[in-house]
Amino acid sequence: MGIKGLKQVIADRAPAALRTVELQHLVGRKVAVDASTSLYQFLVAVRSEGQNLMTSEGQTTSHLVGLLYRTVNMLENGLKPVYVFDGKPPTLKGAELEKRREKRVKAEASLQVAEEEGDQEEALKQMKRLIKVTPEINEQARRLLKLMGVPFFTAPCEAEAQCAALARSGKVWAAASQDMDTLLFGAPxxxxxxxxxAARKLPIEEIHLEE
Structure with a gap:
């Protein structure tokens, strides 16, 4: 996801552009949040702990629990999140999507081998590669956000590009995503x-394009 090594290049060439901030520092800020990368993180985090949150019917709810707690945390600290969901992938990404499908097939095969050999570390590594934010997961997230009264919408194409566009136009202060491509789309x-x-205890990174 994103350009490999871009963050390190920024840290080396333009250190003033990269800083860490506390959540409280962002009070009053309106932020466009890349919903897909957020949901993926919630699914990976719980799966990494060797368990999954589910309903009594066996339906996964890890993404909903993560979305609920992180959104409440933002609201309690004065942030104004606007979630943006991925739309239809651009046609020019057809080759890239095919590569991803091939990688999934390889990951499934590697996962089977790792499980047969009892290699839990490798099995977890391959399992992460197979985690996918499905249309059903996105729809469940939308329903939760609607119940919470938190604004959201589906982008015409990629969520990170739409988040960047909202930030460029001044409709939000910043774009929130793990994808460094967001900067290439012009997010200030x-x-x-x-x-x-929260369990990962990673500091919030604030990257300024013009600096």
Missing amino acids: VLLRNLTVP
Whole structure:
């Protein structure tokens, strides 16, 4: 996801553009949040602990619990999140989507081998590669946000591009995503780790494009 090594290049060439901030520092700020990367983080975090939150019918709810707690945390600290969901992938990404499908097939095969050999570390690594934010997961997240009264919408194409566009136009102060591509789409301010599960204890990174 994103350009490999871009963050390190920024840290080396333009250190003033990269800083860490506390959530309280963002009080009153309106932020466009990349919903897909957020939901993926919630699913990965719980799966990494060797368990999954489910209903009595066996339906996964990890993403909903994560979304609920992180959104409440933002609201309690005075942030105004606007969640943006991925729309239809651009046609020019057809080759990239095919590569992803091939990687999934390889990951499934590697996972089976790791499980047969009892290699839990490798099995977890491959399992993360197979986690996917499905249309059903997105719809469940939308229903939860609607019940919470938190604004959201579906982008025409990629969520990170739409988040960047909202920030460029001044409709929000920053774009929040783990995807460094958001900067390449022109977001003046990118927030990383804003929706990372609290258990990971990663600092919020604030990256300024013009600096």
